[in-house]
Amino acid sequence: MTTPESSLPHSSPRKDAASVDELRQRLRSLGYLDAGVDRFVLGPARETRRPLTIAALASVRTGLLAAALLGPAAAVGLRTRLPGLMTGPRDAAVVALYLALFFGVAATAFAFVASLLATHLPLPVIARRPRLVSRLAGGAVGGACLVYLTLWWRIASVDAAALSPLWTAFVLAIAVAISLLLGHATTITAFAVLAASHGGPGQPAVPRQSAWRLTAAAAVLAFAGAAALLLVAAPAPAGTPAPNLAVVSPGLHVKLIAIDGFDPAVMETLAQSGRVPGLARLFSGGAIRLAADAVRDPAREWTTVATGQPPDVHGVHGLETRRVAGLQGSVTSVHEQGLASALRGATDLLRLTRPSTASGTELRSKTIWEVAADAGLRTAVVNWWATWPATSTGANPPVVISDRATLRLERGGALDGEIAPEAVYDRLRADWPVIKTEAAARMAALLPVAADPETSAALRRAAEIDALQLAMASRLDSPPLDLLALYLPGLDIAQHALLGSGNAVSPSALAARLEGLRNYYVYLDGLLREAIVPAPGEMVIAIAQPGRIATITQGLMAASGEGAAGGVGADGRTIDIAPTVLHALGIPVSRELAGTPILGIFSSAFVARFPVRDVETYGRRAAPAGLREGQPLDREMIERLRSLGYVR
Amino acid sequence: MAAPAFFSEYQSSVEAELRRLVPEGRDPVPRSMAYTALAPSKRVRPVLTLLCAELCGGRAPAALPAAAAIELVHAASLILDDLPSMDDAPMRRGRPTNHKVFGEAIAILAAFALLNQAYGTVARAYEPDMAARLASLLSDSVGIEGLVGGQAADLLATDQQIDFDMLERIHRGKTGALFVAAATSGALAAGGPADAVASLAAYAKNLGLAFQIVDDLLDVEGDPAQTGKAIREDVRKTTFVSFSGVAGARQLARELCETADRALHPFGGRADRLRELSRFVAGRSM
Numbered sequence: 027m028t029t030p031e032s033s034l035p036h037s038s039p040r041k042d043a044a045s046v047d048e049l050r051q052r053l054r055s056l057g058y059l060d061a062g063v064d065r066f067v068l069g070p071a072r073e074t075r076r077p078l079t080i081a082a083l084a085s086v087r088t089g090l091l092a093a094a095l096l097g098p099a100a101a102v103g104l105r106t107r108l109p110g111l112m113t114g115p116r117d118a119a120v121v122a123l124y125l126a127l128f129f130g131v132a133a134t135a136f137a138f139v140a141s142l143l144a145t146h147l148p149l150p151v152i153a154r155r156p157r158l159v160s161r162l163a164g165g166a167v168g169g170a171c172l173v174y175l176t177l178w179w180r181i182a183s184v185d186a187a188a189l190s191p192l193w194t195a196f197v198l199a200i201a202v203a204i205s206l207l208l209g210h211a212t213t214i215t216a217f218a219v220l221a222a223s224h225g226g227p228g229q230p231a232v233p234r235q236s237a238w239r240l241t242a243a244a245a246v247l248a249f250a251g252a253a254a255l256l257l258v259a260a261p262a263p264a265g266t267p268a269p270n271l272a273v274v275s276p277g278l279h280v281k282l283i284a285i286d287g288f289d290p291a292v293m294e295t296l297a298q299s300g301r302v303p304g305l306a307r308l309f310s311g312g313a314i315r316l317a318a319d320a321v322r323d324p325a326r327e328w329t330t331v332a333t334g335q336p337p338d339v340h341g342v343h344g345l346e347t348r349r350v351a352g353l354q355g356s357v358t359s360v361h362e363q364g365l366a367s368a369l370r371g372a373t374d375l376l377r378l379t380r381p382s383t384a385s386g387t388e389l390r391s392k393t394i395w396e397v398a399a400d401a402g403l404r405t406a407v408v409n410w411w412a413t414w415p416a417t418s419t420g421a422n423p424p425v426v427i428s429d430r431a432t433l434r435l436e437r438g439g440a441l442d443g444e445i446a447p448e449a450v451y452d453r454l455r456a457d458w459p460v461i462k463t464e465a466a467a468r469m470a471a472l473l474p475v476a477a478d479p480e481t482s483a484a485l486r487r488a489a490e491i492d493a494l495q496l497a498m499a500s501r502l503d504s505p506p507l508d509l510l511a512l513y514l515p516g517l518d519i520a521q522h523a524l525l526g527s528g529n530a531v532s533p534s535a536l537a538a539r540l541e542g543l544r545n546y547y548v549y550l551d552g553l554l555r556e557a558i559v560p561a562p563g564e565m566v567i568a569i570a571q572p573g574r575i576a577t578i579t580q581g582l583m584a585a586s587g588e589g590a591a592g593g594v595g596a597d598g599r600t601i602d603i604a605p606t607v608l609h610a611l612g613i614p615v616s617r618e619l620a621g622t623p624i625l626g627i628f629s630s631a632f633v634a635r636f637p638v639r640d641v642e643t644y645g646r647r648a649a650p651a652g653l654r655e656g657q658p659l660d661r662e663m664i665e666r667l668r669s670l671g672y673v674r
Numbered sequence: 675m676a677a678p679a680f681f682s683e684y685q686s687s688v689e690a691e692l693r694r695l696v697p698e699g700r701d702p703v704p705r706s707m708a709y710t711a712l713a714p715s716k717r718v719r720p721v722l723t724l725l726c727a728e729l730c731g732g733r734a735p736a737a738l739p740a741a742a743a744i745e746l747v748h749a750a751s752l753i754l755d756d757l758p759s760m761d762d763a764p765m766r767r768g769r770p771t772n773h774k775v776f777g778e779a780i781a782i783l784a785a786f787a788l789l790n791q792a793y794g795t796v797a798r799a800y801e802p803d804m805a806a807r808l809a810s811l812l813s814d815s816v817g818i819e820g821l822v823g824g825q826a827a828d829l830l831a832t833d834q835q836i837d838f839d840m841l842e843r844i845h846r847g848k849t850g851a852l853f854v855a856a857a858t859s860g861a862l863a864a865g866g867p868a869d870a871v872a873s874l875a876a877y878a879k880n881l882g883l884a885f886q887i888v889d890d891l892l893d894v895e896g897d898p899a900q901t902g903k904a905i906r907e908d909v910r911k912t913t914f915v916s917f918s919g920v921a922g923a924r925q926l927a928r929e930l931c932e933t934a935d936r937a938l939h940p941f942g943g944r945a946d947r948l949r950e951l952s953r954f955v956a957g958r959s960m
Contacts, residue, residue, distance in 0.1 A: 046922035049838065049914075050929070058880055058930060080868075 067091075067211045077219045081141045084215035089134030091211055092171075095204045096133070097126025100178065133167075133208060140167050141216040160216035168209020175201035271401035271644070275612040276636050278589055279564045282394075282511040282607055283557060284331065284410070285550070286324060287518025287573030290582055296544060302551035308558050308568050309584045314598040314624055316581035318572045324672070325384035325411040327571055327600065328513060332410060333391040334604025334619040341390035342412045346673050349382035349660070381664055381673065384412045392647045394604045395511055399424040400644065401613045403508035408499045410513045415443025417648075425450050427498055429513075432491070433659050433666060435461075442658050454498060461501075465493035472552035474545040478535065481542040484523035487670075489549055492516030496553060509611060512557075515670075518573035520546045522671045526574060560587025565610055567627070569603060574671075583624070585610075589632040598624045614639040677716055678950040687734060688720040691742040695791055706776040706784035707791075711749040713767045718885070718955070719852060720745040723860035725947050726874045732864020739799030740808055740859040743792040747812060748852060750788035751821045753781050755848075760829065789816065800863070808859050815855035824848035836912045845886040853882030869940070876937040877948065884930035885955050887914045887923050892958075894920060931956040 067087045101122040140163040176198065290309070297306035319327050325345040326337050333340040389412055395405040399422050406425035407413055409432070416426035426446045434444035434451070435458050445451040454461070469489045476482040492514045499512045524539040531539070560566045565587040572578035583598060585591070589610065598606075601621030608615055609623040617640050625633050667673045677685075689712070698708040720741035727737030756763040756771040757778060763771050773781035796808040814820055824847020831840060857878035861871045890913035914923045931952040938945035 046918050046925055049918050049922070049926060053842070053883075053926070053930075058883055058933065 067214055078142075081138055081215060081219045084211075084218060085134045085138035085141065088137040088167075088208060088211040088215060089130040089132075092133030092208055093126035093130030095207070096129035096171075096175075097124075098122045099175070099200070099204070100125040100129065133171075136167055136170070137208075137212045137215055140164075140212050141219045160213045160220055163216040164209040164211070164213025167212040168205040171208050172201060172205035175205065271397070271613055271641060272639075273401050273403065273612045274636060274639065276589060276610070276632065277563055278587075278610055278612075279506055279561070280509050280607060280610050281557065281560070281564060281566045282509065283554065283566065283568045284328065284511070284513040285517060285568065285570045286328070286513070286515050287521040287575065288570030288582065289521075289572065289575070289578045290570070290580055291578075292544060293547060293570075296547050301544075301548050304551045304555045304558055305547065308566070308586055309570070309582050313582040313584035314596055314627060316569075316571070316583055316598055316600055316603075318579050318581055319600065322572070322574045322576055324515070324518065324574065328411045329384070329389065329393075330600050331569060331571075331603045332393040332395075332511070333389075334394070334601050334608075334621045335391045336601060336620055339391055339620065341388045342384050343388075345384050345411070345667070347382045347384055347388070348379040380660075382660060383663060383667060383673065385414050386412055386417070387415070388412065390647060392644045394607050395424045395426075395509055396647065397608060397616075397644050398509045398611055398613060401611075403611060403613075404505070405509040405511075406499070406502045406507050407511040408502070408513065409495045409515070410511060416446035417443070418446030423447060425502055425507075427454075427495075427502075430659055430663055431498070432494055433662055437659065437662070444659070450502070454501065457501065461494060461497045464497050465490055468493045468497075468553060469549075473549040476538065476542040476545065478538045478542070481524060481539050485520050485542050485546055485549075488516035488520035488523070488546065489553075491519065492550065492553060496557065499557075509607070514550070517546055517550060519670050522574050526671065558586070560590075563588055565589050567603075567607060567610070571600075583627065585627040589629055591627055591629045596624070596626045598626075609636070609638055612636065614641040616641055616644045618643050678947070678954055680947055680950070681716070681721060681954075684721040684724050684734070685717045687724070687738060688717045688741055688745060691738050692745060695742055695746065695795060696788070702776055702780045703783050703787055706753075706772055706780045707749075707788050709775060710753050710766070710772050710784070711746060711788060713769060715767060716958075717745060718951070719748055719856040722853065722856045722878065722881075722948075722951065723863075725951065726857045726860030726866075727864040729874070729941055729945055729948065730861045730864035730866030730870050732860075732866075737860050737863040739795050740863045741856070743795045743808070743812060744852065744856045744859065746788045746792035746795065747816060747821070747855075750785040750792070751816075751825075751848075751852070753785040753788070755825060757781060760825065804863065807862055811855045811859050811862070815851040820847050820851035820855075822847075824851070831912065834912075838917055841912055841914065841917070842883070845883055849886040849889075850879055850882035853878040853885065873937050873940055877934045877952075880930045880934035880937065881952055881955055884927045884934065884952070887927040887930070888955060888958055890914045891920060891923055891927070928956050 067084050101118055141160075143163065293302060293305055293309060296302045297309075300306075319330070321327075321344075323344045325342050329340050329342040330336060337343050392400070393407070393410075395407045398405045402422055404422070406427070408427040409429055411429055413426055414428035414430045416428040416431075418424060418426055423446070427450070428444050428446075430444045431454075434441065435454055438455065441448060441451055445454065469486065473485060473489045476485055495512060495514060499510060503510065521543055524543055558566050558568060565585055567583065567585045569581065569583050571581040581600070583603060583606075599621055601619070602624050603621070605615045605619050605621050605623045606627060610628070615623060615638055623638055625638070664673060692711055696704070696708045696711045698705055698712075723741035723744055724734045724737050727740075728734055752766060753772045755761055756766055757773055764774060765771060769775075771781075772784065776784065792812060793809055796812065797805045799805070800808060816822060818826075824844050827840060827844045828848060831844065836844075854875050857874040858871055861874045866874070893913070894915050914926065917923075918926060934952045935949050938948055941948075
């Protein structure tokens with residue numbers, strides 16, 4: 027005779043234990059042992075029997091689940107796609123809240139519609155097979171959720187090439203779990219609605235209090251998991267430590283002068299008549315020809331110059347951005363058309379977004395002055411695009427006079443990242459009246475007076491800006507800098523004001539404007555006369571870009587001074603400028619850079635003595651972190667750029 | 675484990691109501707009906723109905739017809755279940771099965787009569803709206819998603835290897851459906867709100883499966899003198915014990931009873947009797 031157990035399958039204790047666990051899971055999947063989600067979802071519908079009310083109340087709970095789970099998860103993806111949007115944990119939390127709201131509303135609507143459809147479709151199967159129908163409704167919601175999450179991950183992980191398959195599997199497992207949960211929530215909602223509509227058996231839900239605890243615990247866990255994902259999956263916000271960059275110094279000090287709105291043809295004409303001797307000496311000897319970017323956006327182009335990376339890599343896609351309410355970061359909003367433009371208008375109207383300009387929060391690649399500072403060199407930058415907020419940290423911080431510095435110096439008050447280090451602001455602020463007087467004197471001496479008042483005003487405005495930048499730069503050179511990068515927007519501003527409006531003008535007026543513009547070249551030549559003459563041990567590299575006038579298709583790069591070759595004449599790319607400057611400073615060139623040094627601008631002796639060295643990486647740029655301080659100048663900056671024709 | 679002390683009070687009410695509804699008489703069909711319906715029993719299902727009604731603020735007498743109807747349906751299912759064409763069981767509740775005493779034809783008629791008596795009872799005892807809802811509940815618990823469907827699946831599964839889902843399907847139909855109907859009808863008869871009905875349905879669903887698992891266990895290791903039926907009757911069938919072993923089945927039954935208790939959380943201490951009921955189900959030996 028056999029014992030009761032010996033005749034049964036699965037009789038070994040080890041196997042029993044395994045099968046009990048398995049059976050427990052199976053029972054759960056069949057609706058036994060655990061009904062926490064059911065209780066949570068159907069809890070609010072406890073006092074009612076009206077199908078519509080049950081559908082609405084339960085769908086809201088489904089939406090809450092979706093909000094808690096999908097909000098943080100989507101923030102992970104958004105951070106990867108829009109690196110400038112989130113500058114720290116606070117921004118991440120705000121974005122997660124926005125997305126939670128969005129997904130909560132969407133899931134509520136979806137669950138509501140799905141459960142009502144399942145109830146109201148005139149199909150006999152609905153009354154006959156309520157469980158099947160409610161499962162189909164849940165399957166539709168869960169399936170849609172999974173498809174969305176999968177596609178989202180595909181898009182979000184485009185830049186994250188280093189993600190391992192294991193990590194992706196983990197993320198997708200979370201997506202599956204979320205989808206199953208939301209699908210299940212919709213299933214029981216639909217079933218409850220069906221039960222109320224057709225008088226079926228008791229609803230599959232249970233009570234309130236224990237449900238809250240269970241669900242709250244699950245929500246906290248899910249939120250923590252998604253938050254961990256947010257921190258781990260997104261690009262490191264603090265930046266990776268700079269590698270040890272061994273400088274083999276050629277002993278050069280490099281002055282990088284960037285002139286925007288420059289037309290080589292105009293300069294050539296003026297050079298032939300002897301009106302711009304300084305610029306002619308610099309550029310006419312055979313400069314490197316640079317193909318202009320098809321997208322004429324100063325922030326985009328000059329950031330490419332400063333980083334040696336294309337916009338997709340450095341992250342600054344355009345001057346106009348949108349700042350989302352509650353966030354410090356911003357997103358690019360240029361070249362939007364149709365629906366995107368309408369959406370931008372709507373969110374602006376609702377005060378959810380507001381116009382802003384390109385800034386360092388979007389910048390993902392290190393600039394030449396940041397790399398040089400990492401390499402232990404003394405650097406300074408004046409008025410370059412996307413340099414606000416100025417950050418100046420580390421053992422050898424660069425001096426940053428950002429593109430908002432002039433505004434701050436005019437208005438005074440506490441710094442909000444316009445200049446760094448703060449001591450430089452104190453010095454410049456004290457000198458500001460002198461700087462202004464100096465700039466005015468230079469303008470009076472160098473800028474020919476235009477007959478047309480409108481032309482004259484445009485030229486004077488542009489001229490003052492350039493003179494101020496140059497005056498500030500001249501105050502930074504003691505002790506001598508290894509690298510000074512100076513951006514002069516005046517020519518582009520003048521050119522855009524005089525020729526870029528698109529309004530029809532009479533031939534005589536146009537002639538006057540063209541003459542005014544030519545006069546600006548003459549002014550610039552005088553203004554830069556000393557700056558472009560290299561001091562002993564100095565190399566001056568001038569970059570001239572066409573600016574916003576689309577008819578000019580070529581920029582120029584020229585070098586003079588020690589180590590520079592005379593009369594080159596070759597083609598180069600904008601992305602080659604940064605590695606060229608870094609090589610001139612004796613810094614190895616990162617293999618991550620898109621461009622390569624233009625050796626043609628260097629003398630043969632320099633090239634022979636200092637071969638190009640390379641390094642794996644410059645490290646990841648540290649995003650400007652922390653809450654903003656001081657008095658913001660966001661609105662003033664927008665107004666200023668609008669008045670200069672930069673933003674619409 | 676003996677039935678909770680409060681059981682006898684409820685059992686008496688149910689017995690009295692059943693006696694009123696199923697008078698023995700002299701004709702074979704009424705006698706056959708009474709033979710099974712009035713046979714000694716724990717009356718777990720109707721007691722569950724009364725307890726749920728009280729928990730939802732109703733009075734037990736108001737729910738008594740619903741409770742009796744549940745027990746009548748249960749009695750009918752037992753008669754049909756024991757038939758030669760079904761399980762062909764010789765003993766039930768310590769006595770020969772109905773068809774052994776009255777013959778197969780009378781037993782079938784008695785089962786149908788009990789079912790009709792159940793529907794008639796709720797139709798006569800309640801207002802039309804409530805009667806319709808209770809009748810709908812009974813219909814669901816008897817129909818293809820309930821006893822009939824469960825029994826059919828059980829018959830088809832005899833001598834067959836079945837999977838766990840099929841086993842659950844059988845038990846849900848044969849036991850769980852009527853447990854859920856018992857709890858839900860009590861709550862509905864007392865005018866309980868939707869969440870209370872849902873809570874008690876969840877309680878009953880878990881309790882019903884626990885009850886069936888314990889039944890499987892008693893078939894393996896029970897005392898025939900206490901259970902009232904021969905052990906190892908289900909040897910040709912796949913049971914929970916087949917899947918998880920005796921210890922595993924006992925563990926699952928305990929967990930199901932604990933889950934059932936958790937479903938009572940909103941009722942607080944007022945649901946202690948239902949908690950005692952689940953403890954009794956988990957530990958019962960008959």
